[in-house]
Each structure stands twice: as structure tokens, then as C-alpha cells.
Amino acid sequence: MSYATKADLGGQPGFGKVMPEAEGKLFHAAWEPRALALVLAMGATGSWNIDASRSVRETLPDYGELSYYRIWLGALEQLMLQRGQIFPDEIASGEMSHPAAPVARVLRAADVPAVLAKGSPAQRPAPAPARFAAGQEVRMRLGKVEHHTRLPAYVQGRRGTIVQLHGAHVFADTNAQGLGEQPQWLYTVEFDEAELWGEDAPRQNLSVSVDAWESYLEAAA
Secondary structure (H helix, E strand, C coil): CCHHHHHCCCCCCCCCCCCCCCCCCCCCCCCHHHHHHHHHHHHCCCCCCHHHHHHHHHCCCCHHHCCHHHHHHHHHHHHHHHCCCCCHHHHHHCCCCCCCCCCCCCCCHHHHHHHHHHCCCCEECCCCCCCCCCCCEEEECCCCCCCCCCCCHHHCCCEEEEEEEEEEECCHHHHHCCCCCCCEEEEEEEEEHHHHHCCCCCCCCCEEEEEEEHHHEEECC
16 A cells, blocks of 8 residues: 555545534644644754655554544654654653753744744745646556655546646655655646546536646646
């Protein structure tokens, strides 16, 4: 099984309807804001990049059974364990019992609003001209992926139309593996519902748009 399918629940049956929640409802338990704060604080240390954190989250073996912030905490544990920033006995006890590992940066409470407002832009100078253009038909790459990827499984091998170019952005697949940013052009590709779900599926008069890096695309035959 490729990493792409472990976390890729889109298009798979058996998960029931999507139930929208009230706008502004961010948390469901008192511990969840603390989990968010821990993840943000550790991410700000520079110990890993955002793509590495997403990779660990989305390849957790029990990803499909975990709630949103339990996924975040589970990934944070793995990332810190890998780097010697936390140890199994500390996770079991909930108490610090080893010296703190040095980190490159510390996010101070007073700096949080400014840091969050600044964000982490992923756009980079284009390494080459774009291979594809708006209005062009393309087919998404198909095949087993041996690493974490942001290419949704349900669009692999499907035909769509480029509707927008976004410039070059950090390529998440290589950045997650520690292989560098390797920027690529990023496109929005639009798919008809029949192309994704088949002609026999109930028609809802909708289309699905996916942002995809250039290496995910092939010219449609």
C-alpha cells in the first residue's frame, strides 16, 4: 500500500455524510487548544518543516480512527521521538524525566500573533517555464508511490482541465523527505464528477478542483 492511500479518505465509501459545523466552532474538548499550542510551539523551533509534519500525521497507522487533534498529537510524539526531544517513559508518565534537547528557536508568547500573521509562504522563483497552460487538458499521474505525497488517490489517472496557474511552490513530496524544497509549478486542475465517480454515479452537477504540482501531471492523450 502506498503512503498516499493510508490517509487519503476522499472518494472512499463508508464514512457517512459530511456534517457541517457552525462557523467558528474550533474545538470540541478543553485539551484541544493546548494540543494546538504544543504543535505550533514545536513547529516554530525549526526542528522539522510543515511537509514533514503532514507526512507523519497522514501516515499514522491508526489515522482513520483518530480525531483531528489526536492526529496532531500522535504526529508530534513521533516527530519528537525521532529527534530525541521526548522519550517513551515521558509519554507514559506525562512528566519530563530527561534533559531538554536544544532547539534552534523558541516561540515566545508575546510573538505568537505576529508569527501567525506572517505565516510561512511557500512560493518560490520558478526554476523553468511552466509546461502546461490554463485550458489545457491533462491526466494525473498514476502508480504506486513509495513516499508521502499530496496527490489525492481518487484523481490518479483521471483527466482534468487546468483552470489556474499559481507560480512555483515548494514541492511537498521532497520537502517532507528532507530532500530539499525543489520548487515546481503549481496548478489548479478541475475534474468533472463523472470522470471521478463514473457515469453511473448520481449526478450532482458539480466539479472538483485539486491543486497539483507539475510532476503530478501528464499531457492528456
